[in-house]
Amino acid sequence: MDKNNISLIGVDLGGTKVAAGRVDNMELKEVLHELIPAQSEDPQDVINSIVGVIEKLFDDKVKGIGIGIPGLVDREKGIAYDIQNIPSWKEVHLKDYLEDYFKVPVYLDNDANCFALGESRFGSGKDEKDFVGLTIGTGMGGGIIKDGFLIPDAHCGSGEFGNIMYLDSMYEDYCSGKFFKDKYSTNGEELAKAAAEGDENALKAFREFGVHMGNAIKTIMLSVDPRKVIIGGSVAHSKEFFEESMWETIKDFPFPGAVTDFEVIFSDVKNIAVLGAASLYLDRNKQ
């Protein structure tokens, strides 16, 4: 089927809310956001919220539904496991349930993978077949795109670079909003404002952040060796304050030849998680 003539629904499940969007002919038509009863003891309550929001966008033209999950997924069976922010979700057979309900194919993947896939289909990765998509917000996650498709790993768990050991904890604590909160008791947005006004302390914070980002990117290069890293999230807007120290750090990579044609791109596409989730249909059907 021609992807330019198809209707899909993408769902981004978060720890407190769910976002769902309808994509017609590769264009996002409508996005809905709803709170979910994440702390409810019955796993069915969150499932019902997901069904509810999909129903508002669904009609018989929809060919498939893709869902980004904040945790581990059995891709083939469509099972979500041990979702941290939704304690009742120990093992949820979401694919089976939703396929039974909507009678169209349903695909699950990790949310950071959906981000990378979104960049590949709708963002800065459109012309790139091999890259790592890194999403930076309150945390840090990533997804690996190879030959234009998500890499077929064992449990949708690849690209979790934020969890890798770094200094006294892990990369996520130094390469996300957590760094500004823990070390500077502020957030990235406030700090960017101060940096723009020439505040020395804020500029120093971003320079440090850049060094940590550079180290994270080197780890990505050593483990999966992509052509590009595409970084998404609001951090893109303050790149001028940390890009220089980030590149200085990357430049002492042990294999200098690998750095010459390597690129880091910042991207901030609206609703990228929903777009990526909708793209799961295309990814799984090798379109």
Add this chain to the structure above:
Amino acid sequence: MNQNAVIGISFGGKTLVAGKVKGGRIEKSIVRVINNKAPENEILTEVFNVINEVKDDEVAGIGIGVPGIVDVEKGILYDVQSIPSWHEVHIKEILESHFGLKVYVNNDANCFAIGETYFGQTQGYENSVGLILGAGVGAGIIFKGHLYSGTNCGAGEFGDIAYKEQNYEFYLNDSFFEYKYGVPALTFLNRAKRKDKIARAIFEYYGFDLGNLIKTILYTVDPEIITLGGPLSKAFPYFEKSMWKKIKTFKYKQTINKLQIVASKQDDIAVLGAAALYYDAQNQRMKK
């Protein structure tokens, strides 16, 4: 599986090994001690010689594994670690035009991983990692049964990732034992076999560092099975427990419940793995 006969070649320090591989077996092989400090062409001549000695009419291709950086597509070797005169050798082009056979080149860790997939511990598994613990610490990554080399053949260089005061390779390569304790790794291995308590304790520490590296591998490429190779994999029984102790702290329990970690059982894996490059390339092409 592709049953064509293939020549596998591996470089290690001062030895050059070539074997004719057919049906998963090495039918004949030759080990040549070379002067690794010799000029570029002299060592190339040695490569020609060993190929000629194992080659016959059945042979359909050649696979080569080297310790160093490789342009996989063009078959160019850059800065081969054990051979100082080899800065940039277009070995694929040279051998293909001379022998009229398909030639595939990759780094030794990638050969190890694809070799285990075709002939060793990860047969039948789709997603695996082959991790070499020796003079260097590096890995090959297999997705859906095929080698994933990355853009510059640089994927799986986990040993270079920063760790503690240095990087993983510093703590996990075999010369670390001599550096830290003044005793070679293999001596400790023999002592551990004889239940020497100090040697056992040293390998227990080794397992903690290795466990941390394996967690990093799980977070980056998420395999279902990891095969350990290289000389230090022989110490597997002595670091297995402490290694798992560290791995058990991994964030996702489902991953750990299913994960397997094994030691390689194939002594000839370097040659078999080099030959497997040919099979992998043929099978990937068939898929496309």
